[in-house]
Amino acid sequence: MRELIIDLDAIAYNLSVLRERVGKSKIMGVVKANAYGHGMIPVAKKLEAAGIDYLGVADITEALQLRDAGIDLPILAWLHHPDENFVRAVDAGIEISVADNFQLEKVANAAQHLGRVARVHLKIDTGLGRNGATAELWPLLIKLARALVAEGFIQVVGIFTHLSCTSDEEDLQQIARFEAAVALAEQAELPFELRHLTASDGSIKYPQAHYEMVRIGVSLYGLSPFTDHSSADYGLRPAMSATAAVALVKRVPAQHGVSYGYLHRTQSETTLALIPIGYAEGLPRNATGNARVNIKGKNYPILGRIAMDQFVVDVGDDEVQIGDIATLFGDPAAGVPSADELAWAADTINYEIVTRMGGRFTRRYLGAVDEDLA
Numbered sequence: 001m002r003e004l005i006i007d008l009d010a011i012a013y014n015l016s017v018l019r020e021r022v023g024k025s026k027i028m029g030v031v032k033a034n035a036y037g038h039g040m041i042p043v044a045k046k047l048e049a050a051g052i053d054y055l056g057v058a059d060i061t062e063a064l065q066l067r068d069a070g071i072d073l074p075i076l077a078w079l080h081h082p083d084e085n086f087v088r089a090v091d092a093g094i095e096i097s098v099a100d101n102f103q104l105e106k107v108a109n110a111a112q113h114l115g116r117v118a119r120v121h122l123k124i125d126t127g128l129g130r131n132g133a134t135a136e137l138w139p140l141l142i143k144l145a146r147a148l149v150a151e152g153f154i155q156v157v158g159i160f161t162h163l164s165c166t167s168d169e170e171d172l173q174q175i176a177r178f179e180a181a182v183a184l185a186e187q188a189e190l191p192f193e194l195r196h197l198t199a200s201d202g203s204i205k206y207p208q209a210h211y212e213m214v215r216i217g218v219s220l221y222g223l224s225p226f227t228d229h230s231s232a233d234y235g236l237r238p239a240m241s242a243t244a245a246v247a248l249v250k251r252v253p254a255q256h257g258v259s260y261g262y263l264h265r266t267q268s269e270t271t272l273a274l275i276p277i278g279y280a281e282g283l284p285r286n287a288t289g290n291a292r293v294n295i296k297g298k299n300y301p302i303l304g305r306i307a308m309d310q311f312v313v314d315v316g317d318d319e320v321q322i323g324d325i326a327t328l329f330g331d332p333a334a335g336v337p338s339a340d341e342l343a344w345a346a347d348t349i350n351y352e353i354v355t356r357m358g359g360r361f362t363r364r365y366l367g368a369v370d371e372d373l374a
């Protein structure tokens, strides 16, 4: 009844578009948070088949789910549980982001325990104020890493940071701080292979900062990382469409109330269509009054309060029937509202719209590598 249609071929296509943009740099496909709502395993399998170099996730649990699904790609996980001992991650060959000496020691202990070499990426906070070592503690982290490399417990695969996307000026300052941090590691003769800094936005804006790898999430799903540019501006194809079958259609007189609080009353005799998508599915309630839905090629405003399970549209005298497919958002090239439009209506960003889709939606995959998932 409610379906998220995920076009995996669009994701593979977006990868090829992004490849052209970043040239020789490796691409890490970021598949955290269930691949931004698109379904982590089918997306990861498609990306693997399409030749992606790396996968990135926040949690080690997500990384292990990828391994359990048979994915052999290098995988980096960067946000750790306070009690994480890293044994399961090192054992599964997951690459681990490290932000301080305490974490690095735990990773080394796990490696020693397993008799394996742990692969780590050292994270420097160049200004965002989230994860990563401060500039003050960075030399200590390098020093410990150098010692643990010498002892054979760890290998430093990468050095990385993340931009705040506040302004070009601030981003360029972060890039300069990153280069200074990398220079310190080089002076300390710490061997490493990859520098990586940009996500989708920086990969588009700062070609000088692609280094050996870029980490791309939202653009792989065909969405623009900028609110003042659409995906089409970059030749990207949105992969997710959120749809539902019209559950009920009825004729009502003028002045009929619509949904809780009667925020809307019909102006004349008209036809109302009931769409079974609500805030339980992730449709933000505060999109009430601003969002639209497409039925049979026409976009209609969502009228009245968005409820937990459903919303209502006024289709006038148009021929809309029970069972017709309503599209809440998808690829605007097909004439339907975009995730960007719904994001604007709900005062948020397209990232949040696709990631929060869930509830009673089922996912259907187009172009799945593994037919069991289709």
Ligand SMILES: *Cc1c(COP(=O)(O)O)cnc(C)c1O
Binding pocket: 030, 032, 078, 162, 198, 199, 200, 201, 215, 216, 217, 218, 219, 225
């Ligand atoms: C989520 C995330 C990304 C991907 O960001 P997009 O803007 O979706 O491309 C890259 N790096 C880190 C550290 C992240 O947390």
